[in-house]
Amino acid sequence: MNAVADTFPRLLQEHAALRPGRTAMREKHLGIWQSWTWAEVAQTVEALACGLHELGLRRGEHLAIVGDNRPRLYWCMAAAQCLGAVAVPLYQDAVAAEMAYVLQDAEIRIAVVEDQEQVDKLLELQSQCPALSCILFDDPRGLRNYGHSALRPLDALVASGAAFAAAHPGLLTAEIAQGSPADVAVMLYTSGTTGRPKGVCQTHGSFIAAARGDAGFDHFTPQDELLSYLPMAWVGDHLFSYAMALTVGFCVSCPESGETVSTDLREIGPTFYFAPPRVFENLLTQVTIRMQDAGRFKRALFGFFMGVARRVGARIMDGRAASVSAGDRMLYALGDLLVYGPLRNVLGMSRLRLAYTGGAAIGPDLFDFYRSIGINLKQLYGQTETCVYVCKQPSGDVKLETVGKPLPGVTIRIADNGEVLVRSPGLLSAYYKRPDATAESLDAEGWFHTGDAGYFDADGHLRIIDRAKDVGRLLNGTLFAPQYIENKLKFFPFIKEAVAFGDGRASCCVFLNIDVAAVGDWAERRHLAYGGYTDLAGKPEVYELLGQCVEKVNRDLAADPALGGSQIRRFLVLHKELDPDDDELTRTRKVRRGFVAEKYAILVEALYSELEQQHVQTEVRFEDGRRGVVAADLRLCTAKCFTLAGERAA
């Protein structure tokens, strides 16, 4: 092979030839890490491909993949791609109805599923998806007596495929040779906040380009290790566990089950790790909870060294150790021996070279925690439509507020309305069967419209502030990004929800919901008696506490020339918790800002007047379905604002 491999099947062949004996994949099964070398993987993929060919899977057709991260499911993707077919991984926890849409949309005939659970789900859908004629299953447990004609075990497919391959030696080689980097390799469905999910068609070329770019940017090598445990249908998993593994040639390990991920993580000790902020947050919560059970001495030790880490850890991680005093460096080294090292170890992060997070905003405390204990956690930015290949924070140049710099080959333009437009080697070829959507997102000049609003800071790092459609302007023309402000507020443990107003108004004002658990705890430690949410929310002490939070947000905002004008002028603490039952939140707990503004118009107006107090009555629905009225006299507070950094200089 002289040319650089440019499709996934060719990449697989290349690895099988270059490093046949090296482990390509592992799975914890039957108590040990079952391992497969590149040669074995290539052989199995060949058999699977031939088996699928026998089943009639042809170029351009779609193969559905449903299940947890299992080696053979990944191999089935490769097998489909060998034949020029397109792999369509589905979310394994999706309910049957959601799955039905995708199966119909992608005209799935053959599906590869993990186990009985998924088989049951698909069989249930057979009447809605008449095209679905063959279901291949990986784990035969419990399926012995199903006797359904559409069902076939994957084992049988491998066996028959191997026989077929022996009988038709040249077939697969020819099929692979026919493939081109411009072929669609995989179709990933975006959940889409509105409307039906859309199938994003990605070619071999774009995923490989994205993977190569990433690998070059952060120096991935075949020695790297990854634990793959995020849904296979998610672009992040596809990029790292599949595209990157095949491009770079490192080993991917699959956990034993969902319950054992943390143990498996600890056993494997991967060298890089990718998770949404939510996962990192859960981990930190666990750390905090588990440390609370520790003895006094251990807690004190932990507290002390975490203090040291907060002070100097991030600087050391950024390679700016020179700015840390020798004493602190020694303390940090001691802390590394006593706390950080062991902590990384129990989290399974000892060998971690890199950790990525993305997909949502990450709180500063969370981000700093991981970085300060010596984990090189970085944010990246991208979408399914760009193979997550847009921006990434460079090692040693990490700025929390930003998502980093454009990756090699990416150009970014900020549209007039603040929307981020991207040209990337990882751009989608189209939305499947949705020319309208394709045209909307991908303009004639080849810019992909991300729908996010953002801007570049002075150092050329991209900052994402909000969804483009939510970004507004204050009366004086200053940019106003409500979600950005709300997120900043919600990073405080005391604040559960925040709603920011300001579009078309003179200034920014917010509603706040306190986190009863956190504030209640805070109150108890101050021996502050309270009775229920409304009472607690109205306490002057609580207002003071939240006022401090708002003040900190304003201070942050002031440092930002673009958003400094939208500091929070006034705020109030709502007398009731925003609740999906009252339609104030979506079921996924996103604030319905318009609805809230309308429902509490009287409060909004009060905020923009100079009133100190406002009476309000709200109808609520209780858990048992009864309706009632909550009434309160709400205090309105003016927050401290700061002069802008630029203005101060001027």
Added chain:
Amino acid sequence: MQFFLEVLIGGLLSGVMYSLVALGFVLIYKASGVFNFAQGAMVYFAALSFVGILGLGVPFGLAVLLAFGAMVVLGVATERFVLRKLVNQPPISLFMATIGLAFFLEGLGPFLWGNETREVKLGIADEPIAILLERYNLSVSQFDLMAALVCGVLVAALALFFQHTRIGRALRAVADDHQAALSVGIPLQTIWMIVWAVAGFVALVAGLLWGARNGVSASLVLVVLKALPVLILGGFTSVPGAIVGGLIVGSTEKLAEVYLGHYVGGGIEGWFPYVLALLFLLVRPEGLFGEKHIDRV
């Protein structure tokens, strides 16, 4: 034949002493399920305390009382600091604990009272009973007979105590079923203390008798080793078993020594009772008077 009788009677009488030690043991085992390996050490400690107190110039009767007091304190302390802490532990742990207790007492006794062998004078001479010697030409020690009588009285007293006092009845209830006894409000811990105190008293009597015979020395501890085969024969939970077992062991070991010993060079007293007990175990694992145990699954 006459010789045989002499040996037999001698054996039976020393067997009474074994019974006495075994008796203290059975009391404790019955009431608390504890295999009290320290019974021998208690005998030693009791005797040593008695002669020690006597050595301070205390009159005989008071010394007996004080020594008894010491055994009560010991019993209470054992319950308080050992048994209570080990409630719910497997029996084997309690057994080990009593071995520990035995070591402790073996150290504590001489530490307090010194270790030289001392005599106990009960005022009964260890000489053949004249009448028997003259009439039947049988040599039976006067002392042994006295000792046997004392034992008999003690056993009878204990039997009455168990049958006819409230504490005795509670004790038997505890022995039958700990949980049930607890549930009807019998204070286990109090019962244990009493039992250990009674066992201490029995040990004191045994210690006095043994001590009077052979002097009070560390070898007294070893009487527990004599008592063990007695227990196996008689069953761990049976008071009559302890008596009968003691008599069997006492007589057969003497007879065996006399009639079989010379074939193998003598000195078989040390192990013969064990072998006898073992053989017996193979036939009847629960002992002479023990209860048959059915494994429930």
Added chain:
Amino acid sequence: MSAPQGAVLLEVQGISLSFGGVRALNDISFDVRAGEIRAIIGPNGAGKSSMLNVINGVYHPQQGVIVFRGQPRARMNPHAAAFQGIARTFQNIALFKGMSVLDNLMTGRCTRMHRHFLWHALHLGPARREELAHRARVEEIIDFLEIQHIRKTPVGRLPYGLQKRVELGRALAAEPSLLLLDEPMAGMNVEEKQDMCRFVLDVNEQFGTTIVLIEHDMGVVMDISHRVVVLDYGRKIGDGTPEQIRANQEVIDAYLGVSH
């Protein structure tokens, strides 16, 4: 559920058992066909557990014959029963508390491990290969019962429901042809019961294991067993399919009729 019409694997004929003067079983006869799930039900003290204990030889009946695989014998002995392919679980979990789940399951395979202890001491050659081979089999059972996450936990630390599952695993490790389950679902919550039911059915279907089961939960018994024997005070008062048992007046009077 239609009952498998296999050959008779086990037959008990005229079994009587008494402890001291107490009659536990009185002239009991029934058969178990290969591949079926056979339930024994009855009120407390009906002699159900005693019946199982007779089948695998823990108790020796005073009268009667046990015919296993066509071989009649007056009494089993537990050790021989194990080698014949009879495995069981106990009403009060009888796991080896000081050992891990894995080790407990490994003991279940001891009838199939034949290496001399000297090989074990050296941990070389045949013994090592044997050990690893059996470990692989046991891991399949661990996988089957979904107890991967507790593989190396000492069983004493496990909650009750999991212990029951481990005990089932230990019995399965022997790859028995006849599996005796003594109240496998006693003391479990609904979810645990459902899991256990699934396992029992899966064992029966996937491994073709014949199962004799004692259970209190009538719903469960009627759902999963092919045929049911009803005992009351040591006598057999009913025998047949769940439907027949439901219709049996004597059973209703003796057992089902009593509010439970």
Added chain:
Amino acid sequence: MFYREAGQFKTNYAADQQIFPLLQDRIGIAIVLALGFLVVPALAADYWFSAILTPFLVFSLAAIGLNILTGYAGQLSLGTAAFMAVGAFAAYNFVLRLPGLPHVVSFLLAGVCAALVGMAFGLPSLRIKGFYLAVATLAAQFFVVWALQKFPWFTNNSASGVISAQPVHVLGLALDSPRRNYLFVLTIVSVLALLAKNLARSNTGRQWMAVRDMDVAAEVIGIPLLRTKLLAFAVSSFYCGVAGALYAFCYIGTVEPEAFSLDMSFRVLFMVIIGGAGTILGSFVGAAFFVVLPIFLSIAIPAAAQLLHLPFNKASVTYIEYMSFGALIIFFLIVEPHGLARLWQITKEKLRLWPFPH
């Protein structure tokens, strides 16, 4: 804390079932062995070898023996010293009567003799258990010591009953210095400890533990009770026998029945309890504890007495020793019934989870 396990994963069962699956443990044991075989011999004085290290190792071996029987197989024995005595006398007679036999082989054969005697006394274990069995093993204690004293053939007609052990040669080297004795004992103990560990984690060990934990269930599973128990008696007595031979030949230098008294049986039992029943490590820890404690007391008590100006006599040290043994046993049974080895295990668990408490 020092355990960095992340990345230590097993891809086959052989690796998963190693004695020390964790790298840090393997390093630790290598360090201990290096200390024992290289550093200590280079640095320690003769007193250390003859008064502390050699008896420690010999008792460790005996404790392993008893641990196999009591800790693993659950059969309580009070006859350990008797089996040690059999080993010592058998070794003496093998060396005496088969002059061509290498001494190491004599020692091992002595262990085999002890094993046979052990099996004989283990026979009752089929019918009896628990305390009854413990008492039965006492029979072994008395019978063996009696037999060794009564039959002159065992002592080669020695008048006093106290015989000097013959000088030992291993591979042509005379064990004429405490250091060499120590190294010889260390080698034997290391090898036998490894074998014991292997046994304990094999099918044999599991059968022992099964019988210990629940014998009815064990039988139902198909474990032959008598064979399993007898094997435990045999292996246990083998270890005790070899320990007895080493005790006579490499430690006290004489072969005499009185050395193997009931008292010694108890001491070994205490080592097992305090060290930790059912662990090989516990045997070592327990032995170390019981070898060091008397030495410590013999130094500490006079010093304390002097400091407090209390009257002091030599005998008191012995009594205090007795009392401390007794008290310690009770203390351990109450506070940590699983012994010092469990404490180490807990510590290790904590270190593995550090900084988390659990």
